[in-house]
Amino acid sequence: xxxxxxxxxxxxxxxxxxxxxxxxxxxxxxxxxxxxxxxxxxxxxxxxxxxxxxxxxxxxxxxxxxxxxxxxxxxxxxxxxxxxxxxxxxxxxxxxxxxxxxxxxxxxxxxxxxxxxxxxxxxxxxxxxxxxxxxxxxxxxxxxxxxxxxxxxxxxxxxxxxxxxxxxxxxxxxx
Numbered sequence: 001x002x003x004x005x006x007x008x009x010x011x012x013x014x015x016x017x018x019x020x021x022x023x024x025x026x027x028x029x030x031x032x033x034x035x036x037x038x039x040x041x042x043x044x045x046x047x048x049x050x051x052x053x054x055x056x057x058x059x060x061x062x063x064x065x066x067x068x069x070x071x072x073x074x075x076x077x078x079x080x081x082x083x084x085x086x087x088x089x090x091x092x093x094x095x096x097x098x099x100x101x102x103x104x105x106x107x108x109x110x111x112x113x114x115x116x117x118x119x120x121x122x123x124x125x126x127x128x129x130x131x132x133x134x135x136x137x138x139x140x141x142x143x144x145x146x147x148x149x150x151x152x153x154x155x156x157x158x159x160x161x162x163x164x165x166x167x168x169x170x171x172x173x174x175x
Contacts, residue, residue: 027149030115030171032083035071039162044070051092060163065091068106076156076166084110093125102126104135108171110142118142120173122151131155137173149173 037044051063060066067089073080088106108120119142124135133153140147149172156166 025174027172027174030083030169030173032072032074032169032171033076033080033156034086034167034169035073035078036068036165036167037070038066039159039164044068045090048089049091060092062092062095065089070106072108072110072169076168082112084108084112084115088122090126099127100129102128115143118144120144120147120171124151126153128155137171140173140175144173144175147173147175 035044038047045066045068047060047064048067049063049065051061053061068086070086071078072083072086074083075081085108086106087109088104090102090104090106092100093103094101102125104122104124104126106122108122110116110118119140120137121139122135123138126133126135131154133151135151135153137147137149137151151172152170154168156168158165
């Protein structure tokens, strides 16, 4: 019985320490631009599965899946300093033309600066025509191990002819 009580006390103590430590987590804000380029040359998003044609003209249709390795830069120009890459995929997940949405799964891989070698994991629905979207941060590695938080994302520019987009990201993460 004494061993059982000691175990309970130890577990409660560890839980208390964890709760107190949780209040001291650093919170980091990051700001950068993602360059999603589906046009050639030098595409950074490539369609790997094609869904049925549901719209007229170029664009993505329900069921289309793209693998991405998009640039992350400090400014909206592709020649702005590099922060890292967004690597993963997105799939057109909505059949409703009034509510176009992707399933977005990417790792933000930081290759420069203070967070070089660290990652953040994003898994979310992205209603691409909404002016402001909120995406959850579901994890990370390196400096962002056990990260959680959110992204506020806006479309900075979109080329309707080519399908290329520049997306502005504001990331708020606790780690």
